[in-house]
Amino acid sequence: MLICPELPFNQLYKRALSVFMLCILFCLYRILRGPTAPDRIVTIDIFGILIVGLCAILSIPTGRTWYIDIGIAWALQSFIGTLALAKYLEGKGFDE
Template sequence: MSNRRVRWVIGLVILLAIFAVILLYPLPILMYPGLPFAGLYRRALFIIMLCVIFCLYRIFRGPTAPDRIITIDILGILVVGFCAVLSIPTGRSWYIDIGIAWALQSFIGTLALAKYLEGKDFDE
């Protein structure tokens, strides 16, 4: 039990260090210099990338096939959020179009993979 607490504290310290680096490091602002809070959007992108790294860990380690399929689904939703954040500071509305198309595609793909897991034909 104490072993688990020690591991929890170590993980917390590592995560806090990563957050401190993301939030405090003076990132160069390349997009739209006149926009208010332009640096915050870049930090938001970095936090979503951290979530994607967690997902990649689960894809790499996942003991069973359903684990990996779940993670693919979650990755699709995260990419939609990434596109939404990216569309604000650049001012391009077609990033949201990419997000909608990605959401549709990943929904259909997930349903097909779930049917495949059940071991049925696709026309049922």
């Protein structure tokens, strides 16, 4: 439910949401069809950034701040996951 559906901001919101969803679809395609593992890791990191942006976009018109909390948690998880995958690809164990 939008706070003020009659504002011209509503059209901008819908377009931004559409662009983010399209970028997320491109990222999902690249994750599945990526030529190498490092390409997939970079795409997973970009996917996490897009999810954080999507949470921020969803929080503005709805007025619900818990979307921001979800975005912060997702950003932390994405960062730690990217570091773990990069270390795994480097060939080191997780205990070093």
